Amino acid sequence: DAGITQSPRHKVTETGTPVTLRCHQTENHRYMYWYRQDPGHGLRLIHYSYGVKDTDKGEVSDGYSVSRSKTEDFLLTLESATSSQTSVYFCAISESDGARCFFGSGTRLTVV
Amino acid sequence: GESVGLHLPTLSVQEGDNSIINCAYSNSASDYFIWYKQESGKGPQFIIDIRSNMDKRQGQRVTVLLNKTVKHLSLQIAATQPGDSAVYFCAEILNTGGFKTIFGAGTRLFVKA
Secondary structure, eight states, X not given: OTTEEEEXXXXXXXXXXXXXXXXXXXXXXSEEEEEEEOTTSOOEEEEEEEETTEEEEOTTOTTEEEEEEETTEXXXXXXXXXXXXXXXXXXEEESSTTSOOEEOOOEEEEEO | OOOOOSSOOEEEEETTSOEEEEEEOSOTTOOEEEEEEEOTTSOOEEEEEEETTXXXXXXXXXXXXXXXXXXXXXXXXXXXXXXXXXXXXXXXXXXXXXXXXXXXXXXXXXXXO
């Protein structure tokens, strides 16, 4: 998957707990994205980053925060997990804004 | 693996036939379009793209057609193979000062052997 590693691949967590998902790339791409994928919806953007320490909100950012301290790592944190955040989360990278994306294999998160 | 969706439009074709997957996009100002393929348990993968100044682009066994008049995009797969079974997404990229990517919900393609 184009040098993108997501961890963990699967996680079950309890409502109210914090959760951090990690995305690591070896392509040195500037842009990194976090999407969620739910039945009946297209991929929806949570947050994205356009450089180290440069991040911005997507369309479904409430309840999520991100950090990018290094080019290769982009972390997604659910501050207090809720059942509505049960989803499959994909990290993606691109060389430039609006360019085609390369996606990781996804993290299935279940909040019980 | 990760499931994509339970209620997607579905296209079922016989192995060896041609497949046509359609997508209606929303914004007439979108100037770049991408088709992605997502196999079960994997992330989406780039297939082919097209700029708004083109109406057709061909790749290996795939062709994308763009009709800006009716805001319609199609993906044609020639001689469909079992390995083509997947969910196919179109994405439109809109330049609003920064770029915004809007993904379609997808179409599931089943290839019957």
